[in-house]
Amino acid sequence: MTVASPQTDGGLLALHDGDDVAVATRDLSAGDVVEAAGRSVTVADAVPRGHKVALTDVAAGAEVHKYGQSIGVATRPIRAGEHVHVHNLGFEEGHRDHALGGTHTELAVPDGPRPTFRGYRRADGRVGTRNYVAILTSVNCSASTARMIAARFTPEVLAAYPSVDGVVALTHQSGCGMVPSSEGGQLLLRTLRGYAAHPNVGALLVLGLGCEMVLTEQIATRSGSGAFLGMPGVGTPPPPVDPVLADIPEDTLVESLTIQGTGGVRATVAAGVAAVERMLAAVDTRQRVECDVSELVLALNCGGSDGYSGITANPALGWASDRLVAYGAASVLAETPEVFGAEHLLTRRATSPAVAQRLLDRIGWWKDYTAAGGGSMDNNPSPGNKAGGLTTILEKSLGAVAKGGRADLAAVYEYAERIEPHVGFAFMDTPGYDPVSVTGLVAGGANVVVFTTGRGSVFGCRPTPSIKVATNTPMYRVMSEDMDLDAGRIVEGTATLEQVGREIFDTILRVASGERTVSEDLLIDGQTIGAEEFIPWHVGAVT
Template identity: 85%
Template sequence: MSQGGLLALHHGDDVAVATRDLQAGEVLSADGQDVTIRGAVPRGHKVALTDVAAGADVHKYGQVIGRATVPIRAGEHVHGHNLGFEEGHRDHELGGSHTELPVPDGPRPTFQGYRRADGRVGTRSYVAILTSVNCSASTAKMIAAQFTPQVLAAYPNVDGVVALTHQSGCGLVPSSEGGRLLLRTLRGYAAHPNVAGLLVLGLGCEMVLTEQLTTREGVFVGMPGVGTPPPPVDPVLADIPADTLVESLTIQESGGVRAAVAAGVAAIQRMLPVVDERRRTECDVSELVLALNCGGSDGYSGITANPALGWASDRLVAYGATSALAETPEVFGAEHLLTRRATDPAVAERLLDRIEWWKQYTAAGGGSMDNNPSPGNKAGGLTTILEKSLGAVAKGGRADLAAVYEYAERMAPHEGFVFMDTPGYDPVSVTGLVAGGANVVVFTTGRGSVFGCRPTPSIKVATNTAMYSVMSEDMDVNAGRIVDGTATLEQVGREIFDLILDVASGRRPVSEELQIAGLTIGTEEFIPWHVGAVT
């Protein structure tokens, strides 16, 4: 708990966090010392606990978060005006730090899920319209719009009809990195355990053909007229469960948009009664694949919501589930805390390889890894990417790092704590995690992100009580109680864990309630990662 408004996170830190708006002249205590506040400091921002010389490292969480650009006096506000980014040196131990997570005593938790033909478990039962190309996006939305809540009321065991549209599928080389990323993402959604019925909709002349998304053999179908066929797709990443209802059509072969809409509506009408007959069954907690994500982070993220989510993640891993951290640009600066937890040096090396790829990728675009945090993050008290990353990795708890996946790569069930290489941009990151098989998302936010997700439900956790009070209708959990002193980290972590099981069993988090009510019929939160040239 803070003592009168300041919270020191680690003994010996150079800064503490303001737990309320501070005024000049206040005398506060933190880390065993009294500090006189020298000027107004907003809630969530940093205050110097000691004098720091220009050029010296500044520590928070017991780690370096940047260097002082000018001399800083104890009691001063520490932010972009006196703290700058400096990559510095981090000791990247390649494994060796093992944490034992014993299975908790008592009965094993279960949830009510949909057991699929390939053995995986869904937490929802959707009919999805998956577009092979942007040219079919409007038609897909027209089809989905016909299945209003009133129409779907006749099918209470169907969670919805969702149009998964995107802005690509043509104008890129299919065998390129970008082409393979897109195809892997689309196939990941086609094979997702939360998709019980699938309509693949194309135009008819695009580079990504509908056949490439519907084949169950995992073969990357070559395109007419292309001299060198792309390499095959790994069947493990491609197979659609045998009990998924699959139909496909193209606008050109259907006779145009109006005819395609009519054909698409008829196809889904054939699926709905069959999907509606399916029922949830009791499933072990280890069948969960959890996606960990954050957006609109603030100075409280690494103190409240993220470590509470880390507690819940560790509990899932202890039971044998899979929990996936992501957002590679937002672990930069804290990756050494992950590499030392790797179960094998090769796992650590794979994470470092992805970090190096990102350095080159951002440099090629004229940027740097410190172009993150965003203006909203900085307004919330975060100054450098090092500071933001140290708070972000707290979502991953303490468990050993078992694997590192590429974007949208199929994650293995029962694997433990893993990492997926994604951008930090929320909808792109979560799209990759869902394509990889995540059947529940927990999303932490300090500024108040309104992100939702389909076909995988997303639980929203607020980092601070002030934001939660304003946006309570958009948040599921208030982790700000940890700093308020009304709940412990473990209590909030247990609340998140219990809510994960409830949501997996069908309880709708607030973002899903908004979508089911028909208030958001767009699909802009499905955004595959675009990499490479558009020709």
């Protein structure tokens, strides 16, 4: 899919030769005469910025094209100049050519010295961009206790440990009332182990109740260990560590506690505070070292998308992603329900038919999964997406895949599966719901997140920093304290797509070296955002 260079002409932007619609670059009124792609149309009714205007007549039942691709069918006759949205455009899956590979793009490494960043080299060879002490709960029953422990480590206390980025309580709503060997049980364990082994975690306190189905030992034990970590005197060997699960680096400090074994909440808070205090001094000795750009694992995500997402922020992020992949780094797209309708643009870029088929298999799983719940894959976009100009999931997905640039698709991962270093461009199967999606990517090892938004998502993330890119300038101006970059300048005409892409790339390197994102700098009443966004994907029955 190619997109025309964003150059506005009288309030409209056509994205591809032969498109039936163009995007309004300002609020339009009935009677306005506007031009795009050499066509002049008279606007029939009010059209908000970011919404679509018909460039030509479209018969009822005919496909409507944007980005050179079908975004649905006309539910009634559409005349040139009309506002095209939910009142006259509907979803129809249609046919897509799912070529299993065959399209290869050679990404050239730029001349000059290779970029570097300053990160934390861990014992397993991976590199962290942050240095956290994490309190990871095995079950929701220990969540409040974990938060009580973390709350003791205020910014004033942590000021004595300048190399520690924080003490974060990672709590969730599961861990029991499930079958541990089920798909959902294994998925949760894989997520928790992924966070425990994350290179941005220098020390780990695993906190449980003591009678849950997901055992603290399954999270805190390294492979080959013969005793429960943090539980002296317990002689029963722990369950073996599944080789599929991420293993905890040898230099990560690990302790574990259970509320029942420690003597209740009050005693566990005291013991937990003491454990974190023991670890802080050691974690504070870790120092950043010079690391090659190829050590980055970038998570690509979007939320609160609008009609500009696929024109500005997403393709600019795609440019930055391609640059990272050219240098040998990993960049991972996700949100399977939000590539539905555009998956054929990814399968044709797969490095092998097997990689392409794995993506199609996950799409098939989602069709069955949504149908079993009484829904379908077109239960999207959200009300906010529609207010921003997106009408069908096909349109939304075509804009979303732009985050993945042009690089070959080298791998498809299941949720929270360990991402191979230097894999290039890959895809991870996740829901479209932002916190759940990013949780899976971070569990896989992502050490930087770039998050694009058109409506103003304030998504923060710990222990991995989240760089937020606004798709349009008006929203950026209103929410500048929550946005790191303004990609809306591409449509405003004050920056090119490549210039914003370079800004994103440079920002990734600076943030990886320790520069704080706006969400990390946001401190209200001693609290910042990013911990509550840890939401493992729940699949299956709660018993």
